[in-house]
Amino acid sequence: MPLFSRLIRSAALLISFLFTHQLTYSQTISISDFGVKPDTYENITPRIQKIIDEAITRHSTKLIFPKGRYDFWPDGAIRAKYFVSNTSTEEEDSTKIKTIGMLFKNAKNLTIDGNGSLFIFHGKMTTIVLDQCENVILQNIHVDFERPTMSEMRYVKVSAQGVDLEIHPDAKYSISNGQLIWHGEGWKTTHFHGVEFDTTMKTMRYSDWKILNNSKATELRPNLVHFDTPSDFKPKQGNILTVRDIIRDQVGMLILQSKNIKLEDVGMHYMHGLGIVSQYTENITMHRVTCAPREETKRIIASSADFMHFSGCRGQITVEDCKFSGAHDDPINIHGTNLRMIEKINKNRLKLRFMHGQSYGFNAFSTGDTVAFVHAATMIRFEKGIVKTVERVNDRDIILTFQSVVPAGLEAHDCVENMTWTPQVFIKNNYFTRTNTRGILLTTPRKAVVESNIFYRTGMSAILIEADAEGWYESGPVRDVTIRNNQFIDCAYQGGPGNAVIGINPSNKIADFKKPVHSNIRIENNVFTTFDFPVLYAKSTQGLIFSRNTIIRSNTLPAESDNKKMFYFNGCSQVEITNTKMSGDVLGKNIKTENMPKTGLKVTGSKRLSIE
Amino acid sequence: MPLFSRLIRSAALLISFLFTHQLTYSQTISISDFGVKPDTYENITPRIQKIIDEAITRHSTKLIFPKGRYDFWPDGAIRAKYFVSNTSTEEEDSTKIKTIGMLFKNAKNLTIDGNGSLFIFHGKMTTIVLDQCENVILQNIHVDFERPTMSEMRYVKVSAQGVDLEIHPDAKYSISNGQLIWHGEGWKTTHFHGVEFDTTMKTMRYSDWKILNNSKATELRPNLVHFDTPSDFKPKQGNILTVRDIIRDQVGMLILQSKNIKLEDVGMHYMHGLGIVSQYTENITMHRVTCAPREETKRIIASSADFMHFSGCRGQITVEDCKFSGAHDDPINIHGTNLRMIEKINKNRLKLRFMHGQSYGFNAFSTGDTVAFVHAATMIRFEKGIVKTVERVNDRDIILTFQSVVPAGLEAHDCVENMTWTPQVFIKNNYFTRTNTRGILLTTPRKAVVESNIFYRTGMSAILIEADAEGWYESGPVRDVTIRNNQFIDCAYQGGPGNAVIGINPSNKIADFKKPVHSNIRIENNVFTTFDFPVLYAKSTQGLIFSRNTIIRSNTLPAESDNKKMFYFNGCSQVEITNTKMSGDVLGKNIKTENMPKTGLKVTGSKRLSIE
The missing domain is CATH 2.160.20 (Pectate Lyase C-like)
Structure with missing residues (x-):
């Protein structure tokens, strides 16, 4: 080969190498490139967030976690205010601050691949938030909590003298002045809700924790506690009692105002507060998502409430090849939110209010959205309108201006439903x-x-x-x-x-x-x-x-x-x-x-x- | 009483009330005034630090904790760089950052009264730091860790097929590929050090964790693990094995460059890294300090290393009516630090170096300090000198200028000892x-x-x-x-x-x-x-x-x-x-x-x- 050709060829190779390398650099990020290793049991929250931000800034298309265990603690987590459908009321949690394990904000065209990793969360956390993301895939990850906010225990002995409960090793407790206290990584259960699982019948029924809460508790050995329950208290031996706090101050995962989101081969093995909440998002696919405890934990509950909660979403919701087992509420809940008219300001302006204590403060309407006017008494959508402007008055109230006059038939207590976001x-x-x-x-x-x-x-x-x-x-x-x-x-x-x-x-x-x-x-x-x-x-x-x-x-x-x-x-x-x-x-x-x-x-x- | 007298009297009462109230306000602070309550199991670290800072700013004389349990997590803790005697080497921890539960900086004339409260720390933390404090009393508190960095376990069965170890409920572990992993709140044990307690002879001896670490572990039930140890491995049944990480990346408590410090009726029930380290502090009283596990925990070890470590202190050290039980090193260690001469810069200037990997970086000399020149070979203090100036070259090296010429007899490897700080x-x-x-x-x-x-x-x-x-x-x-x-x-x-x-x-x-x-x-x-x-x-x-x-x-x-x-x-x-x-x-x-x-x-x- 003549020298000139060789030079040209070398230059071409060099350019090709640089180009490929540059592409690799910008397109795929592995957290190991940043020195984060699995199985250290150390808190990776702040370091991972930096890597996520870097991946989004670089427009990376893939963020890779080498297979292993990763631990997320609240320490160094992003705290951000999010109004989430069907979560805590203002009285229960006025801050609305979520403690976020991984926040993906404005991520586009990004696949997050866990390679089968286990993400263990600690305390009360919202594990993952996708906020204003587009074309994002979350795949091959398992999410669990070291100490779920659910406490599980089994009736191993029932007699006239009381009951013995064997407490699941993951459920941390103390006994103070004869009263059993459930606590965990930075929290204590105070607003009790109990559900009992019949291990032979495989049924779940509400169970009143008060009986046990009011009975003297004595530790027989670690994780075996006797309660001096009334002699007529006869739960079924072998049954598993599961107790949580009703306050929904975090959610399992939040997908907010995003588009084209897919979860594939994802295991959500415990979620605190509420499950995966998708809100005002367009096109969501849940494929081979397992919402159930990891078998090796021998726990039976994987969420304090719904597993998948879709509120005000549009486009296509697909839930396929998923498994749902062990929730204190509905595995799938798909709905919008009706706002009640509280004032007709003028002929094409209405003041609306979020009525349920748990669902408010979110962006329920956008300019151009089609709404239905709904008679509250009959639930009938009697007319349509198109939103011209949206004014947020406060967390509870919104003023909508419509392109046309609002229907004359609008009655007190009637509602407005956003038809675009269905x-x-x-x-x-x-x-x-x-x-x-x-x-x-x-x-x-x-x-x-x-x-x-x-x-x-x-x-x-x-x-x-x-x-x-x-x-x-x-x-x-x-x-x-x-x-x-x-x-x-x-x-x-x-x-x-x-x-x-x-x-x-x-x-x-x-x-x-x-x-x-x-x-x-x-x-x-x-x-x-x-x-x-x-x-x-x-x-x-x-x-x-x-x-x-x-x-x-x-x-x-x-x-x-x-x-x-x-x-x-x-x-x-x-x-x-x-x-x-x-x-x-x-x-x-x-x-x-x-x-x-x-x-x-x-x-x-x-x-x-x-x-x- | 005539009107005028009544008015005078009322005014006097008002002034008296205001004065008393003002005094009360400025002199005593209870954390309950700031809404911090015991027994919530919530992380109080950031809130308590604000109250401490407030107490110091107000020149309060008393900071009160109503009796109860308080939980301290690393989340929101002050991170500050402290060089501490006999702790981690530069290779082990180059940052020297301590995660501090409660930092008292420049506190004067302050009594911190826990009223018998239990302070539970989480993860790896330095529980309390007194930095440049004067006339500070710490009383009626108990300090412990939810998950000590010490893992304790008992040989419950020893046979030719291996051993069964019953693991203390506070010791968190996983078994991965047949290997047992000790982990806790944000950490994993990697540099093992084992000490075995003979429960009948009450003796403590070094034990090589490697044998167990290299043996296949199988969980028989939660907290009972079988190890396939070699058939000639015959530990004594009933003995308790205690395993920790040797890295001293935090200390139990740090008392630094302070004066007139007293601990009274204090229980230090676990300390990570090293115990209570007093460094370059004048006058310390330890009265009725219990360095031992809380009985109810049924643990046997209360510190990864020394319980009370005094380095370069002066004035009076009093340790009276204290109890020491369960340390992986000396209960009391009192010493100074010799720095080696590495260069005679001129007739009255020497460059000195901290020689031990674990002890360096601290302010070992001040202007006016009297030093002894020490022959390393004979340990003899052969002459004295007075420090004129101190220059910190780096974390390892210090240049001292003396008021007089340094002795001619100074030989290579000779040391300088600070006699003032003894x-x-x-x-x-x-x-x-x-x-x-x-x-x-x-x-x-x-x-x-x-x-x-x-x-x-x-x-x-x-x-x-x-x-x-x-x-x-x-x-x-x-x-x-x-x-x-x-x-x-x-x-x-x-x-x-x-x-x-x-x-x-x-x-x-x-x-x-x-x-x-x-x-x-x-x-x-x-x-x-x-x-x-x-x-x-x-x-x-x-x-x-x-x-x-x-x-x-x-x-x-x-x-x-x-x-x-x-x-x-x-x-x-x-x-x-x-x-x-x-x-x-x-x-x-x-x-x-x-x-x-x-x-x-x-x-x-x-x-x-x-x-x-």
Whole structure:
């Protein structure tokens, strides 16, 4: 090769090398490049935050954690104010300050890869926050707490002299003046909430901690405590009692005002306060996310409340191939927030207020958003409007100016619902178990599909469609819901609203079939294995199809519901029950209707069913 | 009363009230005035520091903690650089940053009263620092750690298949790939040091953790772990193994460049790194200070190293009515620091260097201090000088300018000792036990009295007087030591320097009786209960009186020392042994001398003693 060619070639190689190296430098960051190593048990919070900020500044596309254990302590964590849906009230926590393990602010096109690492958090922390992020993937990580804020213990002896509780090694306690105190890394439980897990029946029920709290506690040996309970206190030996503080001063994870967020192969093994909260975010995919305790911890609860909470999101919410086990509330809860009109300032200006104590202060409206005006009493969206400007008056109140005049029919207590920030929902192939409440709480006016899931012994309804403008102010009427190919196994053993495996139960007080709240719900090709009467309860629903479902009698649990109807329709219309198969000695086989004409119900191909 | 008088009286009352109130306001502060409550288990570190600063600014005379438990976490703690004697080397911790629970800086005339409160610290912290304080009393407090950096465990089963260790509930561990890992609140043990406590013999001996560290660990149940140790590994069942990290990156408490400091009714129940370090402080009283684990914890160790370490102090050190139990090193260590001359810059200027890796960087000299020039080889203070100026070259080196020319006889390797900063010492009525090293290490040229103490099974000498310019560079020759009315019970079972209950063992290499290092030591009216030969070993001492002491044979432990002499004098002069009582079949009853003429020893009223 002539010299000139060789030189050219060398220069080209050099340029190529530099270019590649530069790309590598700017695109992928490993925390090991910054000297952070796994398995040191040291606090990495402040060092990791610097690396995250660096990754965002550099526009890195990948942030890598070599596999191992990483410990996050509040020490050196970013403290930032975040108003989060369904968390602590102003009285409970006026600061709204979250202690954040990892804050990703304005991250774009970034994949965070844990390579199967275990992130152990300490104290009360919000593990991860994605704030105004776009195209961010969180993958291959496991998140847990060294000392969860949930205390777990097992009744190992029950006698007339009291009970012995074996306390899980992760649950730290003291006994002071004969009273047992639950405490942890910088906290103490004061507002008790107890849920008891029946280890043979696999059910979860509310349990009053007061009985134990008021009984003299004596340590027999470390982690074995005797309580002098009243002689009539007879809990089931072997059962596991789980106790937490009800104050939701942190959340598990927060995804806020972001777009195109994906969690894949993520394990959330404990979350304090509330689970993964997605708020005013567009397009979220949860794929192979496990919300359950790590098996090796032998704990049974993984969240103080909901596992996945979606509030005011839009675009597409996908939850697929996930596992949910061990929550003190609903595994999935998808809703918006209705704000109540408190003052009509002028013809196109309204002052609105967040009504529920736990949900306020967030940016519920943007310019250009389409809203619905909702009659609180009937839950009916009677007119639409478009937001021109938004003024935040304070944490509770917002003044909206609309492009047009607000409807004349607006009444006191009526609400405004943000229709732009409502999502399509696709929930497929997930497993739900070990919750004392629902499997899925769902209200969105857009298309929702719940398919091929297994619901195993959820305490209340496996799926509940509510919509209310009274209690939680969680919007709103559904328009297009498909529930198909699911298995419901021994669900709703606690009763709950409407006391049915599937409940459709909006908050309107008068169920008038001419003024439906929900519409267009199809329940198709599911298998209901149940020990009790109620399979479906529906209220104020227009267009409800229950088609090609199988109902199988189970004898695992006693039938206890006050509702002795397999189907209960209240103020519904265009209801069709077709081709229902029944296997075994199913209970009831009956249909009850009220506040609706007989013509509102059509039953075909379901011979054993009787209409009452 | 006429109106005018009433008015005058009212005004007087008002003024009196305001004055009293003002005095109360400025003189006493309770942390409860600032909303800090006990027993919350919350981190109070940052809030307490603000209150402390406020108390100091207000010139308060009393800072009160209502009785209860208070938790201190590193989160929000002051981080400050402190060079502390005998702590981590530069390689181990170059930052020298201490994480401080409570920093009292420039506090004057202040009493801190805990009212019996328990201060629980978390992670690795220096609990309290008194920096440049004067007339400060610390009283009625108990200090402990939630998870001490010491891991304690008991051999509950020993067989050919290995050993089972029951791990103390406070010792947090993981097992990863068959290896047991000790970890805690933000740390992991990596540089292991093990000491084993014989629960029947009450002795402490070094134990090699490597055997267990290299054996496969299997958890049998929480806090019970089996190790596949070699079949010839046969520890004593019931013994307690205690393991720590040797890195001294924090200290228990630091009293620095202060004056008139008193600790009274204080319990130090665990200290990490080193114990209470007093450094360049004038007048310190330790009264009823308990350095021992809290009984309710059932732990056996209360410090990673020395309990009370006095380095370069002056005035009076009083340690009275204290209890010392459970240290991985000496309960009391009092010394100065010799700096080596590394360069004679000119006739009155020397460059000096801190020689020991662990002790450097502190302000070892001030203008006006009197120093001694010390021949390293003989430890003899051959001349004095007065410091004119001090220049800190770096953390290791100091340049001193003297008022006069430095002595011509100064040789390479000779040292400079600060004589101004040496204390009088009074150690009375204390109880020493459960240490694998000494009870008291003492070197001061001023008057020292050690009386009416009980030394129960200290591993090495109960009292050791060293002085060296070679190893630890801890000064210096003693001039006036009285050891009287003490009880020594089964001490020095480990041997150690000189292998005697009382050891006088300076580091000079040639023991020439004409060049004594120590002088004027009286050991009077003590009771030595011992299972072994050596009672007193002395080297290079002039004027050593052993008078009216009783020696009693004990059969509790086997005689093991290589030194088969009751008394061993090496290069001493003016030694007198008078009126020694012996009770039971005491061993040896012999006196060995070397490097000294027979005339150097006078024995009277001790008939059973033979001179070899």
